[in-house]
Amino acid sequence: MHRRFTRRRPWRAPNPRGVSDVVATILLLALTVTLFASIFFFVNTFPRPPPQPANQFAAQLLYGGAGGLHINGITILHLAGPTLTGSILFYLQSAAHPTFVPNPFTLANGLNGSTTWGLGQTWYLNMASFGLTAPDNLSVSIVSTTELLFRTTLPGSNPNIPPTFLTTGTSPATPTIGGAVQIQAQIVDDDLRNYSVYVNLSQIPGVSVSGPQLMSYLGSIGMWVYNISAGTTSQAGTFFAFVNATDQVGQIGSVAIPVTVVSPTSSSIITVSLLANPSAPIKGSGTTVTSLVTNNGGSSLPVTLAFLAAGTNVGSASGTIGGGQTSTFSITWTPTTVGAIQLVVDVTISGGGSGAASLNLTVWPKILFIAHDQISGQRNASNESAYFANELVADGVPFTSMFVACTAALPSQAALDAYGLVIVDFGSANAGGCKNSPSTAEQAKLQGTNFIVTGAALFAATTSASYGATFLTNFGITSAATVTATVTAATTTLTYTASVPNRLRADGVPATLKLNQTLAGSAAFTPISYFKAGTTNPAWLKDGSNHAIGSWFVTGGHNFVALGTDPSLLTTPLTPSANSWGTGAAGAAVVYNLVGFAGGIATSGSAGRALYDFGISGAVLLGQHPSSLTTIYAALRENGATGATVTATLYVNGSVAVYQGIAVTASVTLSFAGNWSYVSLFWQAPGAGSYTLSVVLTVPGSQFNLLDDQMPISLLNQPSKFT
Numbered sequence: 021m022h023r024r025f026t027r028r029r030p031w032r033a034p035n036p037r038g039v040s041d042v043v044a045t046i047l048l049l050a051l052t053v054t055l056f057a058s059i060f061f062f063v064n065t066f067p068r069p070p071p072q073p074a075n076q077f078a079a080q081l082l083y084g085g086a087g088g089l090h091i092n093g094i095t096i097l098h099l100a101g102p103t104l105t106g107s108i109l110f111y112l113q114s115a116a117h118p119t120f121v122p123n124p125f126t127l128a129n130g131l132n133g134s135t136t137w138g139l140g141q142t143w144y145l146n147m148a149s150f151g152l153t154a155p156d157n158l159s160v161s162i163v164s165t166t167e168l169l170f171r172t173t174l175p176g177s178n179p180n181i182p183p184t185f186l187t188t189g190t191s192p193a194t195p196t197i198g199g200a201v202q203i204q205a206q207i208v209d210d211d212l213r214n215y216s217v218y219v220n221l222s223q224i225p226g227v228s229v230s231g232p233q234l235m236s237y238l239g240s241i242g243m244w245v246y247n248i249s250a251g252t253t254s255q256a257g258t259f260f261a262f263v264n265a266t267d268q269v270g271q272i273g274s275v276a277i278p279v280t281v282v283s284p285t286s287s288s289i290i291t292v293s294l295l296a297n298p299s300a301p302i303k304g305s306g307t308t309v310t311s312l313v314t315n316n317g318g319s320s321l322p323v324t325l326a327f328l329a330a331g332t333n334v335g336s337a338s339g340t341i342g343g344g345q346t347s348t349f350s351i352t353w354t355p356t357t358v359g360a361i362q363l364v365v366d367v368t369i370s371g372g373g374s375g376a377a378s379l380n381l382t383v384w385p386k387i388l389f390i391a392h393d394q395i396s397g398q399r400n401a402s403n404e405s406a407y408f409a410n411e412l413v414a415d416g417v418p419f420t421s422m423f424v425a426c427t428a429a430l431p432s433q434a435a436l437d438a439y440g441l442v443i444v445d446f447g448s449a450n451a452g453g454c455k456n457s458p459s460t461a462e463q464a465k466l467q468g469t470n471f472i473v474t475g476a477a478l479f480a481a482t483t484s485a486s487y488g489a490t491f492l493t494n495f496g497i498t499s500a501a502t503v504t505a506t507v508t509a510a511t512t513t514l515t516y517t518a519s520v521p522n523r524l525r526a527d528g529v530p531a532t533l534k535l536n537q538t539l540a541g542s543a544a545f546t547p548i549s550y551f552k553a554g555t556t557n558p559a560w561l562k563d564g565s566n567h568a569i570g571s572w573f574v575t576g577g578h579n580f581v582a583l584g585t586d587p588s589l590l591t592t593p594l595t596p597s598a599n600s601w602g603t604g605a606a607g608a609a610v611v612y613n614l615v616g617f618a619g620g621i622a623t624s625g626s627a628g629r630a631l632y633d634f635g636i637s638g639a640v641l642l643g644q645h646p647s648s649l650t651t652i653y654a655a656l657r658e659n660g661a662t663g664a665t666v667t668a669t670l671y672v673n674g675s676v677a678v679y680q681g682i683a684v685t686a687s688v689t690l691s692f693a694g695n696w697s698y699v700s701l702f703w704q705a706p707g708a709g710s711y712t713l714s715v716v717l718t719v720p721g722s723q724f725n726l727l728d729d730q731m732p733i734s735l736l737n738q739p740s741k742f743t
Contacts (some may be wrong), residue, residue, distance in 0.1 A: 028385035061732040074101040077170045079160050085438075091152040094160070094174070096143040097132070104137040107165050110145070120150050132710070132741040142710075150425055151391075183207050183265035183273030187243070187299050190261075191312035191346060192291030194282050198226075199291075199316045200250040200346050203277060204243045206297070207233070216266040219246045224261065224279055226254030233362025235263070240350045241310040243697040253281050269531040289317055290341075294365050294377040300418045301383050303358050303440060309334075310350040311365040311377065315341040322370035325349050330361050338568050355383040358440070380633075385440025385470070385619045387419040392444050392475075394432065404475065405445045407588030411611040412443075416659070419443070422648065430465050437468040445586065446475030463491040467576070470618045474583040495582035496573030514563050514590075529609045533561070536591045550584050561610075572617060579618045587611050608637040609657065609696065634666050634729070635660040637696060641714045641733045644742045646705040652733060653698050654715045654730045658690035665689045667718045670701045672711050679703050705742040713740050 082093040094112065098104070110125040127135045130143035137143060152158070162170040164661060187206040195201035203219055218232035227248065235244040244263070259281070264274040291314045301307040315321050320342050327335040336350030355361070359433035360382055367375040389412065412419055424430055436442050444466070457464070458478075465471060467490065487497075512535045550567040561583075562568035570583040587607035616622030637655040644650065654668045670677040670684040677684040679702060686699035705711060713733040 404586040657696035663691040
């Protein structure tokens with residue numbers, strides 16, 4: 021039998037490669053997961069760092085007030101990070117006075133009511149009423165509900181104020197082409213950095229040096245100076261020298277100084293200027309009087325100088341001035357009387373020729389301002405003393421400030437008598453243990469020198485029986501006068517009565533004034549306490565019912581004033597009167613009167629101030645909508661005895677405001693001592709937002725107190741928000 025056999029494929033074992041790939045992948049994946057989980061568990065057990073704030077900020081203190089030492093406010097700029105909303109709190113802690121600041125503050129407190137703080141916005145808080153002064157350190161903290169966003173200490177280990185320029189100019193005042201000229205600047209700063217005062221002369225034709233040039237301090241005149249040598253200037257006209265200064269904590273101040281160059285004439289052999297340091301001299305204190313004499317010729321000139329005060333020789337000097345050179349001659353003068361006075365320097369050239377310069381000044385008494393009868397540690401918007409101090413500054417009055425809590429006694433009578441004028445402001449607080457009237461011991465202290473006693477708490481809800489006979493007599497309050505209850509209405513119309521024979525002279529104060537209870541948006545003020553004046557009471561400010569808020573008297577060779585309300589509450593209505601409050605103009609004018617009378621500066625036959633001086637008493641803003649016209653009213657006042665036509669200019673964010681292509685300005689002529697008037701300025705905001713507005717006064721010629729010539733629009737120095 022034949023058998024067929026099929027051919028078979030040889031047997032082979034299964035290929036293990038495919039199975040191994042799958043298993044390996046699974047094993048590798050499992051190993052990776054296990055390893056990652058182990059590492060994650062291990063790392064996750066590390067302690068976590070605290071959360072870091074995502075926002076960045078820059079904070080700065082703002083200074084001002086008497087001597088520039090008062091901490092007036094704080095700004096915090098949002099530099100980076102998300103927009104902040106909701107429950108953000110700000111804590112400010114003073115190292116010197118931990119209880120003075122009423123913490124905490126909110127977003128709305130510094131953003132004009134807004135609760136949204138975006139990138140590039142500045143949070144601003146007015147701190148003028150808290151009573152903080154340099155030196156002091158302020159700890160600043162910003163916190164949310166979950167974390168600390170920002171903390172810093174201002175100004176740091178070296179408390180200081182920004183460099184402030186007081187007196188600036190050139191010597192000679194009008195240098196000739198090619199003549200020597202000295203750039204001068206008086207700077208106030210307790211911690212000015214060495215080699216930090218520079219001047220840039222690039223705008224002056226003929227000057228070849230470029231970039232900032234280091235200035236030198238000339239101690240004899242208290243000025244920083246830079247000398248431009250003879251033969252340098254090449255063109256007549258008005259140009260500018262820009263001066264900047266830096267202090268130890270990096271704060272910078274700057275100023276532009278006009279340099280007016282004129283063509284030489286045959287009579288301009290010498291040019292003479294005159295300076296006083298300090299520029300507001302105090303009776304009994306030494307004042308350095310300096311004359312800078314420039315020889316405009318090519319040959320040396322021997323000169324003799326005679327210094328005169330009110331026509332009386334008070335010193336002399338002599339020397340030789342080289343051709344094209346400027347020499348400095350100084351004497352020390354100690355004023356013996358207060359009031360307006362003219363200083364003169366007569367320069368005689370040996371062999372023939374002369375020159376002269378004059379300077380009109382006001383000599384002030386040594387003045388102490390006391391914020392008294394306020395609750396201890398209270399520093400809020402209702403503290404009228406802060407506004408009174410602002411009015412003194414607006415009037416150019418030099419003074420020393422002191423805080424005395426309501427439960428503490430005034431300084432001794434001997435300490436008060438060391439001043440030529442003491443101003444005691446009892447403020448508006450008549451609660452929390454504060455007295456409504458001074459005790460017998462306190463009353464006895466108010467009779468040894470000249471006094472101004474003001475404040476609603478002084479006569480609030482009391483009778484004349486609360487005061488001693490001597491106190492009432494000193495302040496001219498006779499038995500025919502009674503002290504009545506407080507008037508609490510928001511507005512009360514008063515009538516101003518000028519009385520030159522009593523030396524409380526007419527000062528441009530309108531016949532009708534109003535009292536405003538809503539200063540700074542607060543209804544907490546006690547607006548007025550008044551006397552029911554008798555026939556012999558010499559009251560000078562009263563309403564139509566013969567209720568007087570003030571009395572003055574001269575007794576024992578001293579001038580005394582009692583005012584039953586704070587001058588800050590005195591206002592004058594603008595147009596339309598229903599929409600304007602608290603301009604400060606009336607209060608500043610009344611303070612001007614009070615200080616002039618009580619300090620012995622003003623008499624019935626004397627204007628009492630430097631002959632040529634002007635200032636801005638107040639300003640108010642009406643209308644804050646970018647789609648409509650805004651009106652700014654400014655009260656301009658002539659402080660001395662000589663009038664002129666002056667111009668007010670609106671500045672927005674530091675630059676001249678422009679409306680319809682034209683600079684926003686207005687002019688008015690002020691014609692007699694103390695005269696004042698309002699001007700209207702019209703402007704329209706280019707869009708919604710916050711704008712820093714101010715009014716600057718321009719006066720022909722050189723005047724006495726330049727610090728009076730600029731005023732912010734807002735009473736509290738806050739930027740104006742247009743919506």
